[in-house]
Amino acid sequence: MPTWDTIDHDVLVIGAGGAGLRAAIEAASHGVSVGLVCKSLLGKAHTVMAEGGVAASLGNVDDRDSWQVHVTDTLRGGQYVNNWRMAELHAKEAPDRVRELEAWGALFDRTSDGKILQRNFGGHRYPRLAHVGDRTGLEMIRTLQDHGVHQGMDVHMEVTVVSLHKRDGRVCGALAYDRERGRFRLFRAKAIVLATGGIGRAFAVTSNSWEYTGDGHALAYHAGAALQDMEFIQFHPTGMVWPPSVRGILVTEGVRGEGGILLNSEGRRFMFDDIPEAYRTQTADTPDEGWRYVTGDKEARRPPELLTRDHVARCIVREVREGRGSPHGGVFLDIAWIKTHLPKAAEHIRRKLPSMYHQFKALADIDITTTPMEVGPTTHYVMGGIRVDGDTQMSSVPGLFAAGEVAAGLHGSNRLGGNSLSDLIVFGKRAGEHAASFAKESAALEPDAGEVGEAVRECLAPFDRPSGENPYAIQNDLQRMMQNQVGIVRQEGEMLQAAEALRELEARARRVGVTGHREYNPGWHTAIDLAHLLTVSEAVIRSALERKESRGGHFRDDYPEKDPASGTINFVVQKGPDGEMHVRPEPVVGVTDELRRLVETFK
Amino acid sequence: MEATFRIWRGALGSGTFADYRTETSDGMVVLDAVHDIQATQAPDLAVRWNCKAGKCGSCSAEVNGRPRLMCMTRLSDLDLSKPVTIEPMQAFPHSRDLVTDVSWNFRVKHQIKPFTPRTPDAADGTWRMQQEDVDRVQEFRKCIECFLCQDVCHVLRDHHLHEEFVGPRYLVYTSALEMHPLDTQERRDELRKAHGIGYCNITKCCTTVCPEGIQITDNAIIPMKERVMDHAFDPIVKLVGLMTGKVAGP
Ligand SMILES: Cc1cc2nc3c(=O)[nH]c(=O)nc-3n(C[C@H](O)[C@H](O)[C@H](O)COP(=O)(O)OP(=O)(O)OC[C@H]3O[C@@H](n4cnc5c(N)ncnc54)[C@H](O)[C@@H]3O)c2cc1C
Ligand code: SF4
Ligand code: SF4
Ligand code: FES
Numbered sequence: 026m027p028t029w030d031t032i033d034h035d036v037l038v039i040g041a042g043g044a045g046l047r048a049a050i051e052a053a054s055h056g057v058s059v060g061l062v063c064k065s066l067l068g069k070a071h072t073v074m075a076e077g078g079v080a081a082s083l084g085n086v087d088d089r090d091s092w093q094v095h096v097t098d099t100l101r102g103g104q105y106v107n108n109w110r111m112a113e114l115h116a117k118e119a120p121d122r123v124r125e126l127e128a129w130g131a132l133f134d135r136t137s138d139g140k141i142l143q144r145n146f147g148g149h150r151y152p153r154l155a156h157v158g159d160r161t162g163l164e165m166i167r168t169l170q171d172h173g174v175h176q177g178m179d180v181h182m183e184v185t186v187v188s189l190h191k192r193d194g195r196v197c198g199a200l201a202y203d204r205e206r207g208r209f210r211l212f213r214a215k216a217i218v219l220a221t222g223g224i225g226r227a228f229a230v231t232s233n234s235w236e237y238t239g240d241g242h243a244l245a246y247h248a249g250a251a252l253q254d255m256e257f258i259q260f261h262p263t264g265m266v267w268p269p270s271v272r273g274i275l276v277t278e279g280v281r282g283e284g285g286i287l288l289n290s291e292g293r294r295f296m297f298d299d300i301p302e303a304y305r306t307q308t309a310d311t312p313d314e315g316w317r318y319v320t321g322d323k324e325a326r327r328p329p330e331l332l333t334r335d336h337v338a339r340c341i342v343r344e345v346r347e348g349r350g351s352p353h354g355g356v357f358l359d360i361a362w363i364k365t366h367l368p369k370a371a372e373h374i375r376r377k378l379p380s381m382y383h384q385f386k387a388l389a390d391i392d393i394t395t396t397p398m399e400v401g402p403t404t405h406y407v408m409g410g411i412r413v414d415g416d417t418q419m420s421s422v423p424g425l426f427a428a429g430e431v432a433a434g435l436h437g438s439n440r441l442g443g444n445s446l447s448d449l450i451v452f453g454k455r456a457g458e459h460a461a462s463f464a465k466e467s468a469a470l471e472p473d474a475g476e477v478g479e480a481v482r483e484c485l486a487p488f489d490r491p492s493g494e495n496p497y498a499i500q501n502d503l504q505r506m507m508q509n510q511v512g513i514v515r516q517e518g519e520m521l522q523a524a525e526a527l528r529e530l531e532a533r534a535r536r537v538g539v540t541g542h543r544e545y546n547p548g549w550h551t552a553i554d555l556a557h558l559l560t561v562s563e564a565v566i567r568s569a570l571e572r573k574e575s576r577g578g579h580f581r582d583d584y585p586e587k588d589p590a591s592g593t594i595n596f597v598v599q600k601g602p603d604g605e606m607h608v609r610p611e612p613v614v615g616v617t618d619e620l621r622r623l624v625e626t627f628k
Numbered sequence: 629m630e631a632t633f634r635i636w637r638g639a640l641g642s643g644t645f646a647d648y649r650t651e652t653s654d655g656m657v658v659l660d661a662v663h664d665i666q667a668t669q670a671p672d673l674a675v676r677w678n679c680k681a682g683k684c685g686s687c688s689a690e691v692n693g694r695p696r697l698m699c700m701t702r703l704s705d706l707d708l709s710k711p712v713t714i715e716p717m718q719a720f721p722h723s724r725d726l727v728t729d730v731s732w733n734f735r736v737k738h739q740i741k742p743f744t745p746r747t748p749d750a751a752d753g754t755w756r757m758q759q760e761d762v763d764r765v766q767e768f769r770k771c772i773e774c775f776l777c778q779d780v781c782h783v784l785r786d787h788h789l790h791e792e793f794v795g796p797r798y799l800v801y802t803s804a805l806e807m808h809p810l811d812t813q814e815r816r817d818e819l820r821k822a823h824g825i826g827y828c829n830i831t832k833c834c835t836t837v838c839p840e841g842i843q844i845t846d847n848a849i850i851p852m853k854e855r856v857m858d859h860a861f862d863p864i865v866k867l868v869g870l871m872t873g874k875v876a877g878p
Contacts, residue, residue: 065676066676066686066734068773069684069685069686070678073678073679073683074678074679074684127754128745130743130805130810132757132762132809134759135757135758135762137759138756139756140756142759157769158766160770163769163770164769171743172743175738175742205723205727205729234677234678234679267655268653268655269653270655270660271655380682384682389655495667496671497667497668540671541671541672542672544639544723545674545723545727546672547666547671549672
């Protein structure tokens with residue numbers, strides 16, 4: 026007989042990154058009982074790794090900035106398939122959410138008049154990113170964590186949720202196991218917030234950790250919730266490429282924000298060669314103008330290195346493909362060159378980019394104050410996720426909410442740097458608030474014990490096949506397949522092959538076996554995560570096949586142009602009554618005349 | 629080139645070293661070797677990690693007897709002609725293989741009085757701070773909570789005074805709060821009593837292992853000792869003053 030402990034909360038928050046912590050803090054402030062679960066220790070979620078900053082139109086450095094400019098930047102970056110309502114709320118509320126972090130103890134870098142300093146980032150018209158050197162995510166997660174634990178919430182660390190349970194169409198429970206002892210826990214809750222982050226581990230080269238196996242996406246999908254935009258994946262242009270063991274680790278966009286330039290093997294600043302029409306009027310004509318921009322000249326326009334990430338990544342791929350790459354298959358990112366403009370440049374670089382300096386020194390033996398870095402694209406962020414209501418963050422399943430990277434809509438087809446950290450606190454708060462009021466209005470429901478028992482048995486099945494397939498090997502093969510066939514440059518033939526290959530991987534996953542015991546057994550954990558990875562990979566492939574155009578994080582070799590008709594729809598993925606995955610187009614949400622006018626004004 | 633990794637295997641304190649041979653390559657770190665072994669030879673080998681870039685503080689262990697982040701320890705810095713030993717941290721209860729129960733740290737932090745800001749400086753509810761005041765605290769806020777300093781501190785590791793002494797990590801944390809330009813809380817009394825700052829005899833082992841290069845002893849602990857105690861009653865502070873900060877380590 027499968028057994029489990031039962032724990033009750035009004036609101037259960039799954040995930041303790043920025044979004045989950047902010048949701049839990051908000052829910053607790055509304056007087057409901059709150060549980061917070063996470064796979065790692067508290068404070069180790071992905072948010073801790075964010076470097077560059079958090080976007081909010083505080084206008085401290087350039088007072089021409091406003092929510093109106095921020096929302097149009099976000100929509101332009103997302104190529105207008107965003108949820109416009111979310112883009113609007115995000116731009117309006119981000120400044121208050123950032124100031125609130127300061128009230129909870131966060132210490133951002135300062136302007137000379139003592140306010141929060143803001144830096145330039147790709148796609149943002151004005152300096153907009155509040156930051157702390159290049160460890161903004163650490164500052165943010167620590168602030169939320171240290172504040173949060175005093176607001177009255179139960180934290181369940183190193184606990185992994187494996188399934189969601191419903192009754193009468195409403196979500197009412199989550200089954201989980203604790204990693205340390207391998208025992209099961211059933212969380213009963215009146216409302217659940219998913220804040221589980223992304224899916225980067227579906228790809229071979231990624232800046233993401235083991236946690237990013239798309240759990241929340243898959244849990245919601247199997248609970249019947251709609252996902253959207255799963256074809257839009259952000260390949261960050263600058264990951265480390267050498268040595269092999271660090272391939273994919275992120276090099277913050279902050280390097281380019283501080284004046285770093287991209288060069289090919291011929292020493293040419295190739296980003297000047299290909300500037301998209303939509304950005305031409307906002308982009309510098311000369312290297313000199315670019316430098317003036319990054320040093321704060323308000324008359325100057327931004328250098329082409331700060332164009333959106335999808336574009337910069339594709340330019341790098343082109344240089345490498347055409348034989349102008351660096352020795353290890355990337356291009357050069359040079360920040361050392363600023364010494365020709367700046368006395369004490371080395372000191373400046375070490376102060377503005379301390380963790381990048383440290384990362385290259387320690388992992389690649391490179392001093393970035395004297396030597397260019399080698400960089401190339403890395404899987405970084407998923408724009409797609411759970412389809413939510415823009416105001417409440419509730420999914421299509423009553424009582425099930427989502428916030429942060431696991432939710433979709435804000436970023437459209439491409440996320441601007443810095444818009445994630447602000448996303449977490451704006452929509453984390455909203456999700457927490459609405460989950461709390463949903464819980465207050467709802468009676469507790471009992472998950473079906475038979476269904477829960479079945480889920481427990483399924484989790485334990487790999488132990489019955491000690492000589493079954495190796496979970497790590499299947500994960501590896503999946504990652505390579507997704508990287509090669511559904512990566513930065515896509516085409517129909519390869520994706521159809523990928524869909525076939527996926528069937529085979531699914532069959533292998535059904536034969537997966539693990540050895541050892543239930544106590545802290547990563548082989549077993551990897552086997553369980555596999556199911557999620559396969560589900561999200563299918564959603565990515567199926568959506569990418571449907572979108573027959575190129576837009577943002579989705580580039581098709583066979584349809585290299587934007588298609589205006591596709592620019593007004595999102596692809597929605599949902600489990601049908603037949604148990605199969607269905608993909609359908611839905612019109613873009615939240616477009617208003619006011620927002621349209623703003624888009625025109627700030628073109 | 630192949631190398632041997634001698635890894636502690638076992639649960640709840642009992643266990644034994646097991647040797648694994650694996651291929652090494654350019655630029656590899658200890659965590660890569662552990663992952664290779666996990667993927668091909670020991671799928672149930674328990675280890676914590678997240679960022680692989682020294683940012684999250686998850687992968688703490690003792691490599692050749694020294695507390696290190698496995699993701700930032702390059703094989704090229706180790707002698708691979710001998711087996712590389714990898715053990716869990718010793719100052720905390722053992723769970724399995726390289727994983728220890730670090731929950732005590734989270735409980736300790738909870739006891740420290742949280743950040744309490746002064747009333748806002750501006751009508752819109754915001755504050756004004758100078759960069760130089762912020763800079764003084766940033767060093768302490770860089771902490772990634774890897775707990776390596778806790779692991780190496782003899783008060784915890786050898787004398788097991790977990791109930792009396794919060795350890796260097798939480799002296800750094802208290803320092804960050806105390807030196808926060810906006811904080812108004814008073815923590816001196818409990819630092820001396822409940823948090824046991826007096827147990828620290830400034831051996832500086834914590835500073836030596838901190839992967840963030842935080843000057844734990846010089847910049848956090850000694851100034852706080854000076855603030856909480858009358859000089860006459862703390863001979864060590866007096867001694868340090870006389871010797872301008874130079875005290876022999878272990
Ligand atoms: C290296 C790097 C640098 C970045 N820099 C920036 C930047 O400068 N600016 C910016 O805006 N964005 C940046 N991003 C993106 C941003 O950091 C992330 O998108 C964001 O932190 C995601 O936050 P989150 O709260 O949604 O999820 P996360 O912080 O990833 O948290 C997810 C949580 O969910 C938990 N979880 C997952 N699955 C389960 C499960 N099954 N059961 C229980 N718990 C589960 C995890 O344990 C974790 O606690 C960066 C990302 C990376 C990788
Ligand atoms: S200096 Fe103090 S806190 Fe640090 S290791 Fe020595 S005794 Fe422990
Ligand atoms: S002070 Fe240094 S050694 Fe101690 S927990 Fe923080 S980062 Fe780790
Ligand atoms: S894995 Fe994050 S510090 Fe080593």
